[in-house]
Every structure is written in C-alpha cells, then in structure tokens.
Amino acid sequence: MKYGAILKACRTRSGLSQEELAHKLFINQSDVSKYENGTKEPSISMVQAWTSNTNTQEVLVAFMCGVDGISIMQNILDAGVSIINTILLGGII
Numbered sequence: 001m002k003y004g005a006i007l008k009a010c011r012t013r014s015g016l017s018q019e020e021l022a023h024k025l026f027i028n029q030s031d032v033s034k035y036e037n038g039t040k041e042p043s044i045s046m047v048q049a050w051t052s053n054t055n056t057q058e059v060l061v062a063f064m065c066g067v068d069g070i071s072i073m074q075n076i077l078d079a080g081v082s083i084i085n086t087i088l089l090g091g092i093i
Contacts, residue, residue, distance in 0.1 A: 004038035
C-alpha cells in the first residue's frame with residue numbers, strides 16, 4: 001500500500017514542515033521526505049506516531065479498516081453535503 005501522499009496530507013493539514021515533524025518523530029528530515037515520496041515504506045508504528053503527532057488518527061483508523069484515500073475524501077464530502085442540507089432545509093432531505 002502506498003502511504004506517501006496520505007502521510008504528506010496529514011503533515012500539511014497539521015501545518016508542520018518536514019523538519020518540524022522529523023523532530024517530533026526523532027528521525028531525519030530526509031526520512032520524512034522518503035516516506036512522503038514513497039521511496040521508503042513506513043512501519044505501522046511509524047504511521048501511528050505520524051498520525052498521532054499530526055493529530056490525524058482517523059486516517060490510521062480508516063487505513064486499518066481497509067478504506068482507501070479516495071473513499072475517505074468521498075465520505076468527508078458526503079457528510080459535509082448532508083450537514084449542509086440539514087441546516088439549509090431544516091432536516092428535510
């Protein structure tokens with residue numbers, strides 16, 4: 001499974017630079033880059049630490065349940081549309 005793009009999205013969503021995240025994970029910035037570019041595959045413990053330090057644990061849960069990145073984004077969009085419809089239409093969908 002390719003984690004690079006998801007890991008990068010987690011990091012950027014949290015507002016951390018590669019160097020800042022590397023410091024939190026006790027690894028080199030070059031390793032963060034390798035994980036994000038897909039040239040190095042992270043262990044499950046690294047993914048767990050990454051999502052914990054970027055406050056994106058829901059991504060780890062989704063992957064462990066077998067949900068791919070596209071499905072995650074689609075579910076978020078669907079939930080947002082449902083909430084907006086509920087607000088605008090007063091619960092009538």
